[in-house]
Every structure is written in structure tokens, then in C-alpha cells.
Amino acid sequence: MSVTDVNDEFGRPLKDLRISVTDRCNFRCRYCMPRERFNEDHTFLPKRAFLSFDEIEKVVRSTISLGLEKVRITGGEPLLRKNLPELISKLSKLDIDIALTTNASLLKKNAKDLRLAGLNRVTISLDALDPELHKQMSDSNISVDSILEGIDEAVRVGLSPVKINCVVQKGVNEEEVSKLVHYFRGTGIVVRFIEYMDVGRTNGWQLGQVVPSENVLNHLQKEFDLVPVEPTNNSDVAVRWAHSDGSGEIGFISSVTSPFCGDCVRARLSADGRLVTCLFASGGHDIRALIHNGADEEILQKAIAAIWTRRKDRYSEIRSEDTAALPRIEMSYIGG
Ligand code: SAM
Ligand code: SF4
Ligand code: SF4
DSSP, X not given: OOOOOOBOTTSOBOOEEEEEOOSOOSOOOTTTSOTTTSSXXXXXXXXXXXXXXXXXXXXXXXXXXXXXXXXXXXXXXXXXXXXXXXXXXXXXXXXXXXXXXXXXXXXXXXXXXXXXXXXXXXXXXXXXXXXXXXXXXXXXXXXXXXXXXXXXXXXXXXXXSEEEEEEEBTTTTTTHHHHHHHHHTTTTOEEEEEEXXXXXXXXXXXXXXXXXXXXXHHHHHTTXXXXXXXXXXXXXXXXXXXXXXXXXXXXXXXXXXXXXXXXXXXXXXXXXXXXXXXXXXXXXXXXXXXXXXXXXXXXXXXXXXXXXXXXXXXXXXXXXXXXXXXXXOOHHHHOO
């Protein structure tokens, strides 16, 4: 199939697809899946509704023909999906960069198989090095040590670069910021600080809980000599800074105080095959139904192109009390 780039209503191409392979997770991070809402009364997707690996591959193939360059496997916790390396192996035969976002609780035992299957890069979510705080933030009994072992294993097997994502929340983990920078300095691992976002409707987000990236940077500059790094491409959502002595980089993802919708080239595919064109969307387009009705790659390509060309999303740029009242998909359903 030949490649025909598609642009949305604001001229943004479709370059990046985040694929959620499950909506389940073994953590209950309060900003994502607060336990009181994601408990035994919560209805997770039935596993029979999940897209199969062949179906995911079919969607990716069709989207590559629209100019797609990267996929990121996410969730929920993607390593809870059985036989994930099989999916990676299928995708690795396509001409595409493959990354994974994980809480790393199961990474130590899976990193090697994932690498052998063709995974290129991994991003690990780690909000605190302090064991008690990590336990509290993830609302799980999985130890920080096991996460750090997962990170070491990822480096050892050559999943490179390894990046760490830390969501900073006021009054919760601000103290962890400089500890993380110290810990990963000189390792080649990049830590990125993310502003706490109003994704979904269950986390009770309030603007007052957001720590603007600028404050995090100011705080770090008192301790470290940091210099700005020129962005290498427009769709890179992180603003990069480096230690002046060359001992590594850090990044800031400022979706609340400095939205980047203008350069947003991402679509998301839920585990049950809905194509979602914005993290803050209220719903998605049912691609699974098309596949089950026999759509081949060409039909899928046309359907996805039609969805993308009508896209007008720019939630973070127009965030207001009115937009806050709209329904929103949960992060664990579509992945970060
Ligand atoms: N379970 C995997 C993990 O945690 O890496 C993948 C899915 S998780 C939804 C993807 C990313 O979304 C994580 O880095 C997480 O920290 C981030 N995230 C979840 N809720 C968020 C929120 N309200 N604001 C900012 N980032 C959030
Ligand atoms: Fe699970 Fe990731 Fe959400 Fe935490 S952020 S609850 S690890 S899906
Ligand atoms: Fe992209 Fe929507 Fe986030 Fe804007 S708010 S950057 S359009 S996902």
C-alpha cells in the first residue's frame, strides 16, 4: 500500500499511535485509577472485547500507509497482557519505531523477551524513590526496589533510551524531584517531569494540585547547573534541559501550563479497538466493528483517514470551566 500522509483540520499529520492493550492494572495510582472508583464494582473491558494481536497489526499497517512513524504500547499496565512479546514481534516486521510505557513492576522478567521480540525503547513511570511514598502513590505493595531492578534490566538488555516519567503533584512528591535527578544523573536515563493533568473524571483533579514545570525547573536550577537543549523535532512534547557537565538530560512535559496541541500528531487505540483522537475526548470511533465486519486494510485506511481529517481537538489549549464539565475517557482506558 502506498503512503499518503493525512492532515487534520489544523494541518497536523498522524505520526504516532498509542495502543492500549488492556485497561487493567496492578497499581492504583490515585491520579489515574483511584481505588475507590476502580474496585470490584468497576466493570473492566471483557477480555473477549480486546483486539487480537493480528487485529492490532492490521490497524497499524493501515495507519502506516497514512504516514504513521511510531507506536507506543500502553494500558492500563501493558505487561499484564498475556504474550505481549508476540505483538511486539508482529509489529517489529513493519517499518516503525516501537516503544512501551510501563509501571515496570513486571519488567525485570519481561525485558529480555520484549527486546528480543523487537521492542526499541521503554518509558517507565516512577513518581517517588521513597519506598513509603511510592507505596502510597501507586497504592500497591510493589516495592521501589523491584521497579529499579526492572529499569536495570531494561538497560542491560539494550532497550534504549530508557526514560522515566514522574507526575509531580503539589504537596505529594515535590521532594522526590531532585532525588530522581540525582539518582539517574550519569546513567544515560532521562527523567521527565509531567504536570498532573485533568484526564478522566475520577481523580478529582484541581488546578491547585498542579506544580508548573517552571517551578520544578527553578527549584532544580538551585541545585544543578542546567542548560537548555534545542528540540530535535516539533512533535517532541518534552522541553529538554541538560547538565552542563554532560552528565545527562532531564525533560518537562507541561500539558497544563504550556499546551502543545498545535503539534499534536497522536492518535490512541483503546484495547477494545476504539480510535481516540485526543487524550481528553469523550469517546472514540469503533474500528473493531469495522474489522469484525470484514474491513480489509484499504477500507481501514480510508476509515482512519476520514476520522483524522475531521479532527479539531485542542483540549489543553481551550481548557476552561466549560470544557472541564464535558465527559472524558479515563486514562487507563486509552493509555498515556
Ligand atoms: N501503566 C503504565 C504506566 O503507568 O507507565 C502505562 C499507562 S499510564 C496511564 C501512562 C502514563 O500516564 C504514566 O506515565 C502515568 O504517570 C501517566 N498519567 C496517568 N494519569 C495521569 C494524570 N492524571 N496526569 C498526568 N499523567 C498521568
Ligand atoms: Fe496503572 Fe499506569 Fe494508571 Fe498507575 S498510571 S494506575 S500504573 S495505568
Ligand atoms: Fe493532543 Fe488533545 Fe493533548 Fe491537545 S489536549 S495535545 S490535542 S491529546
